[in-house]
Amino acid sequence: MNKVINNKSSETISFWYDPDKRSIFYQIGAACLFAFVAWYLISNTMANLERQSIATGFGFLNKEAAFEIGESLIEYSAADRYARALSVGFLNTLLVSFIGILLTVVLGTFIGVARLSKNWLINKCAAGYIELFQDIPVLLQLFFWYAFFYEMLPSPREALSPFTGLFLCNRGLIFGIPQAHPVYKYMLIAILIAVIVTFLLKKWAKKRQDLTGKAFPVFYTSIALILGLPFASWLIGGAPTEMSIPVLKGFNFKGGLTISPEFAALLLGLVLYTAAFVAEVVRAGIQAVSKGQTEAAMAIGLKPGQLLNLIILPQALRVIIPPLTSQMLNLTKNSSLAVAIGYPDFVSVAGTAINQTGQAIEGVMLIMIVYLIFSLSTSAFMNWYNKKMAIVER
């Protein structure tokens, strides 16, 4: 019966009033419009490229770059190819983002907790910090810190030295590091092993507790492992204590590790700016856990450490992690402003490549692809995390 009525009604509907057919019509229209615009732009571009005799394609990646890059994590000289120059830029972007994210999370958590302090002065200082740094464009902050390093700090001869082995001057931040020695490589491996063992230990301890109810002091054991293993390997390796201390020679420092003003300004600007946003995220996350949870946990006799680990953090992190990841992504995207203060990040190197080869389309495309990879992998992680963390309704 129903079917008959349906058939009848679909017969009476004219073509233009059938939502299904109309939607197909709209979609074909949109696709045609898109195709037409794309064709128009591409044909214009092709004509323009031909007229200006600009090469197309990614062949330029194999040509000699012929420009120097100030800072590099890998060997690079002007005789290398564009592909290598771009990977230098990519690694620099990764480096500044990675260190920046670490520092931002630490500083942001600190300020976020301070924002909730019962101490009025600390509370207001944190609030003032958040308001001040959120409301000034990050580019302006970068310029300010760059000027701070180049104009306000003294020359290497009169370098500020708050304590031995550390110098602050207009050549950047220079500090002493341990003299290169094979044992440090082994210490790094030892730390990696310790982390893996800790991870396995935690799994095993949880399984055992689920089965037998016996708790295992995972926290203290892992601290002992992570500190002890590298220390042991350092002792076995002969306990080298030699340091490479920077010394003023001529107009500059020799030895030690130098952090260039560009890198320092970029890092400082990004960290201080993003930390203000992270602080708000952390504050909101902590406030999201209701007071009853703390009271209930105390009532069933959990110790403060357990209270934090088992009750507060799992709930607060569920609120904190998604916006925190988007702030990390923001920091990575903002690191592209390095181009304005001359730090050779990916955008800056790609910009130079565009200027030299004239292949603007490929250059901008490369920039977009690199950042899309960052953001798509982040959102893939977020989807996975949200699924894992979603509250299971019972």
Added chain:
Amino acid sequence: MELNANNENEVLVKPPISSVGVIGWIKGNLFSSPFNTILTIIIVSILWFSILPFLNWALIDSSWLPDANCRESGGACWSIISSNYKIILFGFYPQDILWRPITAIVMLVSLLCISRNRNYWNAFLGYSWLISLIIMGILLKGGILGLEPVDIERWGGIILTLLLSVFGLTAAYPLGIILALGRQSEMPVIKTFCIFYIELIRGVPLISLLFMSSVVFPLFLPEGVSINAILRAQVAIIMFTAAYVAEVVRGGLQGMNKGQFEAADSIGLNYFQTMRLIILPQALKIVIPPSVSVLISAFKDTSLVVIIGLYDLLKTTQTTLSEPKWMGFSAEAYIFIALIYFVCCFFMSNYSRKLEKELDTGL
């Protein structure tokens, strides 16, 4: 009898002096525990040793007058601002007709102040915005009514910053709404286009779009056609902001009750009527506070056009700083424009918080 006595006692016994008044407040808020006491002392000493020298530098040892000799005094040189404020604020706009941009900015600011109050939100305000924007455009551009024409290339400083952010958001908002509706649509082709656009734009930094506008966009145009750099940057900012607006609006659309759609269907409204009369008025109301946040970031992001060489507030400041006479006074100049940005953003974020409180009680 006993009850009475008790009552009398209650009246007579005052709380100890250490728990009320100024002392009580200080004790409760600054020295409530040994840990808090230590923190308070540390913070006070840090503030003492950083704020005092700063105030000394900024206010006492400083020179303010345009012709002061800055290099000799040890303090801040605000002379860089007082001698160059015309360049910093208005770029290369002809200096003898500065009353025109100033009038335009005053109009904009007073309109914004009036619009703060939601009681005034009506059709009349909408029309006055439209008319004022046209008047502002005429004032800035000139060319009619006997006003001397000013080339858009010469608009700079705060005019450019405001132009890019105000037009950026007014144009991005409708575009963002269309994108958000497209993303929620049931037509797969349109939905895919919108998702692709939004995710692409949100995944890349604004600077890549600005690069695109400055070096790639000219290649898209047929031979002989060229669009000026400010307009191209404006398009890039609109495209960028629209993707963020779209996500904000989508949040509002998803927050809509399904019953609203069904009710609209049942009284026979078509898609456009449903959206215009039922869904959007409610959804857009929910997303006013996050929209203000988008406005704030759009406002801050306009500073990025300095990288493609447009003379916004930041670039005019740097131009001033590159003059030999004013080299080395970056701190003063940057603090001055930071103050401008801070005041603008602070009012906007305050407003957003106020709105959030007002709208919270609604539904």
